[in-house]
Amino acid sequence: xxxxxxxxxxxxxxxxxxxxxxxxxxxxxxxxxxxxxxxxxxxxxxxxxxxxxxxxxxxxxxxxxxxxxxxxxxxxxxxxxxxxxxxxxxxxxxxxxxxxxxxxxxxxxxxxxxxxxxxxxxxxxxxxxxxxxxxxxxxxxxxxxxxxxxxxxxxxxxxxxxxxxxxxxxxxxxxxxxxxxxxxxxxxxxxxxxxxxxxxxxxxxxxxxxxxxxxxxxxxxxxxxxxxxxxxxxxxxxxxxxxxxxxxxxxxxxxxx
Numbered sequence: 001x002x003x004x005x006x007x008x009x010x011x012x013x014x015x016x017x018x019x020x021x022x023x024x025x026x027x028x029x030x031x032x033x034x035x036x037x038x039x040x041x042x043x044x045x046x047x048x049x050x051x052x053x054x055x056x057x058x059x060x061x062x063x064x065x066x067x068x069x070x071x072x073x074x075x076x077x078x079x080x081x082x083x084x085x086x087x088x089x090x091x092x093x094x095x096x097x098x099x100x101x102x103x104x105x106x107x108x109x110x111x112x113x114x115x116x117x118x119x120x121x122x123x124x125x126x127x128x129x130x131x132x133x134x135x136x137x138x139x140x141x142x143x144x145x146x147x148x149x150x151x152x153x154x155x156x157x158x159x160x161x162x163x164x165x166x167x168x169x170x171x172x173x174x175x176x177x178x179x180x181x182x183x184x185x186x187x188x189x190x191x192x193x194x195x196x197x198x199x200x201x202x203x204x205x206x207x208x209x210x211x212x213x214x215x216x217x218x219x220x221x222x223x224x225x226x227x228x229x230x231x232x233x234x235x236x237x238x239x240x241x242x243x244x245x246x247x248x249x250x251x252x253x254x255x256x257x
Contacts, residue, residue: 001025001256005252005254006018006082006251007044007249008078009250010074010078010112010196011074011196011224011246012196012224013195013198014045014250015045015072015078016036016046016047018047018048018049019082020050020061023051025049027047027063029066030067032063032067033065035047035255036065037065042253045065045187045190045194046072047062048075048082049061050083050088053095056094056101057088057089057095058096060097062079062098064187065189066189066191069098070098070135071134071135071199072198073197073202073243074196075198076097076102076104077104077112077114078247080093080106080247081110081248083095093105097134100117102115102116103115110246110248111246112244112246112247113244115240115241116202116243118238118239118241122236127140127141128141129207131203133199133202134199135200136167137168137169137171137199137200137203138157138168139171139204140157140171140173141172141207141211142172142174145172145173145174145184150186151193153186154185155186157170158170158186158188166188167188168188169185169187169188169199170185171183171185171186171197171203171204172184172185173204173207175213176220178218179213179214179216181204181213181219182219182220183201183204183219183220183221185200187200193222195224196221197221198245199243201221201243202228205230206228206230206232206241209230209232215229215232216228216244226244227244228241
């Protein structure tokens with residue numbers, strides 16, 4: 001099997017993206033792992049297929065590097081950029097993702113503003129929090145985040161009995177000044193720290209609002225900067241949630257499996 005691909009990154013979260021509008025390609029879990037392998041494949045945190053949709057601009061099939069599926073916020077932003085390059089969208093877009101339909105705007109500056117689905121609840125677990133922003137996320141506020149053992153501690157929580165069998169993503173968050181937080185994420189499905197996680201920073205921003213941070217929350221990650229806008233209600237629900245940041249094509253090529 002030989003196919004053409006595009007490599008994208010969105011604040012360091014990287015993806016292999018394929019135009020599959022002719023619906024000719026499908027991949028096994030083992031093939032996805034090989035494509036995403038950083039020694040034997042292209043190397044990526046995930047694989048995305050852009051496909052036809054009967055009523056929206058496109059359908060997005062997203063696979064983590066281990067072949068599992070979930071919503072990926074940064075991947076969705078990269079997909080909107082790629083769909084624009086294909087001529088499927090012009091500024092405003094609508095698409096189907098893992099957790100349902102989404103809309104997004106590609107701004108003249110190149111920034112993508114992605115609307116996330118509403119969040120109905122943030123669970124408090126001791127001093128930590130848990131919520132679902134299209135993917136499950138555990139939030140722990142820490143100090144000295146650059147020295148924090150993200151992989152070691154993240155793996156413990158991800159595989160803990162409380163989240164079996166599916167596990168959870170784990171975010172470690174440091175509160176900074178100027179309505180800013182720094183987020184580092186251990187991603188389920190990648191099984192490592194990634195330079196950025198869109199659904200993770202969204203979850204972290206909403207959790208930070210419980211301690212006085214207001215929309216838009218500015219977010220620093222290892223791969224760059226993002227922001228999250230939202231509206232909150234007295235009942236504890238969140239709506240009008242937007243993940244905002246850049247995405248860029250890095251290179252394109254052909255791969256034979």
